[in-house]
Amino acid sequence: MSHPLIIQRVKGPFYCEYEGYSPAQRKKAQVEKMRYLVEKVLPNSPFYRERLPLGRIHCDSDYPFADCPIVSANDLRPHISPQGRDLLTTDDPGHIVFQSGGTTGVPKTSLFTYAEMEMINECNARGFYASGLKKSDRVANLWAVGSLYMTFIHMHRIFSEYGCMTFPFSNHTPADFVGTVAKMFQVNCFSGITSVVLNTLRKVDEVQPGSIKIEKVYFGGEHIYEADRIELRDRFGAQQVLAPGYGTVDSWYLGYQCGHCTNGIFHAFDDMVHLEVLHEETQKHCKPDEVGILHATVLERFLMPIVRFKVGDKARMLSRRCDCGRTTPLFELLGRGDDMLRIGYDSLDYKTMQELIVKFKKSNGSLQMEKKRKDGKDLLILRLETQNPQSDHDDMTRDFIELLLKERPSLREFISKGTVWPVTVEWWKPGTLPQNPKTGKLIRVIDSIS
Numbered sequence: 034m035s036h037p038l039i040i041q042r043v044k045g046p047f048y049c050e051y052e053g054y055s056p057a058q059r060k061k062a063q064v065e066k067m068r069y070l071v072e073k074v075l076p077n078s079p080f081y082r083e084r085l086p087l088g089r090i091h092c093d094s095d096y097p098f099a100d101c102p103i104v105s106a107n108d109l110r111p112h113i114s115p116q117g118r119d120l121l122t123t124d125d126p127g128h129i130v131f132q133s134g135g136t137t138g139v140p141k142t143s144l145f146t147y148a149e150m151e152m153i154n155e156c157n158a159r160g161f162y163a164s165g166l167k168k169s170d171r172v173a174n175l176w177a178v179g180s181l182y183m184t185f186i187h188m189h190r191i192f193s194e195y196g197c198m199t200f201p202f203s204n205h206t207p208a209d210f211v212g213t214v215a216k217m218f219q220v221n222c223f224s225g226i227t228s229v230v231l232n233t234l235r236k237v238d239e240v241q242p243g244s245i246k247i248e249k250v251y252f253g254g255e256h257i258y259e260a261d262r263i264e265l266r267d268r269f270g271a272q273q274v275l276a277p278g279y280g281t282v283d284s285w286y287l288g289y290q291c292g293h294c295t296n297g298i299f300h301a302f303d304d305m306v307h308l309e310v311l312h313e314e315t316q317k318h319c320k321p322d323e324v325g326i327l328h329a330t331v332l333e334r335f336l337m338p339i340v341r342f343k344v345g346d347k348a349r350m351l352s353r354r355c356d357c358g359r360t361t362p363l364f365e366l367l368g369r370g371d372d373m374l375r376i377g378y379d380s381l382d383y384k385t386m387q388e389l390i391v392k393f394k395k396s397n398g399s400l401q402m403e404k405k406r407k408d409g410k411d412l413l414i415l416r417l418e419t420q421n422p423q424s425d426h427d428d429m430t431r432d433f434i435e436l437l438l439k440e441r442p443s444l445r446e447f448i449s450k451g452t453v454w455p456v457t458v459e460w461w462k463p464g465t466l467p468q469n470p471k472t473g474k475l476i477r478v479i480d481s482i483s
C-alpha cells in the first residue's frame with residue numbers, strides 16, 4: 034500500500050489534532066511523554082544519571098525541570114561522539130551524524146536516530162501545513178546540503194510527502210540556473226535559509242530586472258528583517274513570507290508559524306519540546322509576556338537526550354491565543370541573547386572569538402562584536418584593543434580575518450558568495466572600548482538591528 038500524502042492524512046482543521054486540544058488534554062499528553070523521558074530514557078544516559086535529580090522531576094508540576102542544571106552546547110560537546118559517548122543512551126550505531134555550527138577540526142555533532150528524523154518530519158508537516166503550503170505549489174528547495182547539514186535532506190522529504198512539484202537546488206546552485214529553471218517551470222515558492230533565498234532572488238533580478246515573481250517564501254535558519262519582507266513583497270511579489278519551523282540542530286524544532294503569525298511570532302511544538310523562558314541574570318522563570326532566554330527540553334530525543342538546553346535566543350511566551358484557532362501556545366523571538374550574533378546563518382559567540390584572540394596574541398582580549406545590516410546583508414564589525422602602533426594595523430587586520438575565516442568556513446563561504454559583507458576590524462587603544470556607564474562593564478556584543 035502506498036504511503037498517503039501529508040494532505041490526505043489531515044483530519045480536522047489542523048495538521049494534527051493536538052493543535053486544537055484543550056489545555057487539560059495538552060497537559061496530559063505532555064506529562065505522558067515527559068514521564069517516558071524521565072523514567073525510561075534518561076536513566077540510560079550515564080551523563081544525565083549522574084547530573085540530574087531524576088527522583089525530583091515531577092512531570093505534572095508547572096516547572097518539572099526546575100531543579101535540573103542548565104546546559105549549553107559547549108557543556109554537552111565532550112559527552113557526544115566523536116569526543117565522548119556518555120551522554121548517549123545506547124551503543125546502537127543506527128543514527129545520522131549532523132553538524133551543528135560550521136567549525137573546522139573536530140566537528141560539533143548532533144545525533145538523530147531514523148525514528149527521531151520521522152518526528153522531525155512531523156514537525157515540518159505541521160509547520161508547512163499551518164503556513165499554507167499546497168500540493169499545487171512548485172517549490173525551489175534552497176536549503177543547506179552536504180557537510181553534514183540537516184535541512185535539505187528532510188525538507189526534500191517533506192516536499193515529496195506533500196506531493197508538490199519540487200526542485201532540489203540546495204544552497205549550491207548558481208543563481209542564474211535557479212532563475213532559468215524557476216521561470217521555465219513557473220516556480221511560485223522559494224524555501225531556504227533567509228539570506229540564501231534573498232540573494233538568489235536578488236541576483237536573478239539584477240541580470241533581468243522584474244523577470245522573477247513568486248508567491249510564497251518559506252524561510253528559516255535566521256531572522257528575517259522587516260526590510261527583507263518588504264523587498265520580498267514589493268520586488269518579488271511574495272504575498273506569504275513565513276517560517277514553517279524554527280529550531281536548532283542541537284535541540285529540536287521549537288516553533289512554527291501559521292498564516293496569522295506576524296514577524297517573530299511562533300506556535301510552540303509543546304508536545305515535543307518543553308520550553309522555558311528564564312531571566313538572563315537570575316535564571317528564574319519569566320512570567321508570560323516577560324522577556325528572557327529560551328531553554329528547551331526535548332521530549333522526542335532518546336539517543337541523545339537534551340534537558341534544559343540553553344537555546345540562547347531571547348524570547349517571551351505570549352499570554353494571548355492565536356486567531357487561527359490552534360491552542361498551542363505562542364511565543365515571540367527577539368534575537369540572540371547577549372553573547373552571540375547570527376551572521377548569515379552562522380552563530381558567532383563571544384567565547385569562540387575570545388579563543389581566537391588568545392591564538393592571535395596581539396590584542397589584550399577586550400573585544401566588542403557588532404552586527405549591522407547594510408543593503409539587506411549582515412556586516413560583522415570587530416573592535417579589538419591593542420598596544421601595537423597604527424602602522425601594524427593593516428597587517429593585523431589581514432591576519433586576524435584570515436585566522437577567523439580559517440576557523441569559520443561557513444562564514445568564509447557566505448562572504449565569498451556575497452551573502453554577507455566582508456568582516457570589518459577596528460583597532461582601539463587599550464581601555465578605550467565603550468563600557469556600560471552604570472556597571473563599567475565592556476559592551477561586548479551589539480546587535481544593531483534586532
Ligand SMILES: [Zn+2]
Pocket residue numbers: 291292293294300355356357358359
Ligand atoms: Zn496560529
